[in-house]
């Protein structure tokens with residue numbers, strides 16, 4: 001579904017992605033992990049088109065997309081749920097979800113909203129409240145729910161567990177696993193590398209702008225080098 005070939009990106013003269021190649025196949029959950037500043041967020045932003053690239057190629061279902069503006073990539077089915085719970089605070093939970101479906105004209109919007117509510121029941125309870133009054137974890141759920149309302153084919157998730165309690169982290173990860181059952185392909189950037197690799201089909205470890213390791217999630221979790229350097233386990 002997604003093929004990234006030798007991708008390069010820079011902030012001014014500082015190259016942050018130094019030739020990254022990776023694949024995401026339809027129906028997979030792929031985790032992208034690595035230390036702070038490795039370039040994970042920059043990679044996701046390059047895929048969604050808000051960060052310019054300086055080299056390489058991005059293909060989506062065989063089509064070159066790296067020169068398309070962000071909204072065209074959204075139309076093709078690539079949606080990013082950004083880091084930092086960027087919900088519309090002065091709007092209700094329900095209106096935030098409706099905004100996620102703004103491009104759609106079909107009659108299944110209500111059905112999809114109910115699926116988001118089934119996935120995150122707390123959002124159903126608070127559907128008429130303002131998003132700005134939700135807790136951090138609830139805002140994160142809303143941001144994911146809003147992204148899902150656009151019926152993405154490929155969902156790019158940036159740090160969905162950032163700042164959440166362990167219980168909420170589990171809830172978000174369970175939701176990601178349920179997305180895979182619904183046929184949504186997910187590229188997941190996570191600081192919480194062990195948890196992400198545990199649910200992922202495959203993973204990539206990014207180190208200073210390059211892929212340092214890749215493989216099945218379980219294989220990376222068991223790899224002594226990956227464990228010592230990235231998972232904090234000896």
Ligand SMILES: Nc1ncnc2c1ncn2[C@@H]1O[C@H](COP(=O)(O)OP(=O)(O)OP(=O)(O)O)[C@@H](O)[C@H]1O
Pocket residue numbers: 011016034035036037038039040041042043191
């Ligand atoms: N807008 C920017 N201008 C200049 N440098 C930036 C900018 N955004 C990120 N960088 C730098 O690019 C490098 C990669 O950042 P990026 O956010 O992609 O890493 P990351 O792996 O997502 O890390 P983190 O988990 O800390 O967000 C870092 O050295 C960072 O300081």
